[in-house]
Amino acid sequence: KLSERLKTVASFVKENTILADIGSDHAYLPCFLVHEGVITKAIAGEVVKGPFESAKKQVISEGLQNNIDVRFGNGLEVFSDVDNVQTVTIAGMGGPLIASILESGKDKLSKVDTLILQPNIHAKAIREWAIQEQWKIEQEVILEEHDKIYEILVLKKGIMKLSEKELLVGPILSKEKSPIYQKKWNNELNEWLRIVNELNKIPGTEVHQKKEELEYKIALVKETL
Ligand code: SAM
Numbered sequence: 001k002l003s004e005r006l007k008t009v010a011s012f013v014k015e016n017t018i019l020a021d022i023g024s025d026h027a028y029l030p031c032f033l034v035h036e037g038v039i040t041k042a043i044a045g046e047v048v049k050g051p052f053e054s055a056k057k058q059v060i061s062e063g064l065q066n067n068i069d070v071r072f073g074n075g076l077e078v079f080s081d082v083d084n085v086q087t088v089t090i091a092g093m094g095g096p097l098i099a100s101i102l103e104s105g106k107d108k109l110s111k112v113d114t115l116i117l118q119p120n121i122h123a124k125a126i127r128e129w130a131i132q133e134q135w136k137i138e139q140e141v142i143l144e145e146h147d148k149i150y151e152i153l154v155l156k157k158g159i160m161k162l163s164e165k166e167l168l169v170g171p172i173l174s175k176e177k178s179p180i181y182q183k184k185w186n187n188e189l190n191e192w193l194r195i196v197n198e199l200n201k202i203p204g205t206e207v208h209q210k211k212e213e214l215e216y217k218i219a220l221v222k223e224t225l
Helices: 004-011 028-035 049-061 095-104 124-132 164-169 179-199 205-224
Strands: 019-022 042-046 068-072 087-093 114-119 135-145 148-157
Touching (some): 004 114, 004 148, 087 095, 114 124, 124 135, 148 179, 164 205, 179 205
Antiparallel strands (some): 114 148
């Protein structure tokens, strides 16, 4: 029942860790992990009433109230030091939103050792935040499901340096160059080339600058394919 996307996120959760799943919606991820016997304690956070109620219902219907605590609140504010959270998962949102949730809640991360993040778009925002806040990429995965391509980043505490290119495409993903990686970036390249072509028809310095930015990104990504 669980999507391949969330199963892959789940595969990085270590046994017996205390998990906070932020933006949990139906709480499918923590429910799966408890059923699989990977963990026994999780917090499911939600900031929107509907999904919060869905999460509570799901946890009760699976009889997991003793294992999963569904809490209402914005981002990481749903847990504090007494909860001893070691792993945080945030999945199914844009990279900039995930980065902003981490940035707003960064004082909650002192005891957390693993962040498992699944941005739907713009993973670069997460890599930038990670460098700034001294987290390093331990693993990166790219997968396709229902015609959508997803990236998953696993972060541990530590210093990392990334080039402009690695920030954009991922240091591990760009080394692996999997068929899905190539598909994703070929799609992006085609889209950027289409835009450059459109911009070529318009005069003006602002347009020229936008075009140069895109051409720079095109050159960066092409090198990795
Ligand atoms: N994590 C699930 C998954 O990957 O299938 C649900 C993804 S759903 C598209 C995103 C969820 O994040 C929504 O239920 C939304 O209410 C919640 N969300 C968005 N911003 C949030 C925030 N700042 N704090 C907590 N939850 C948030």
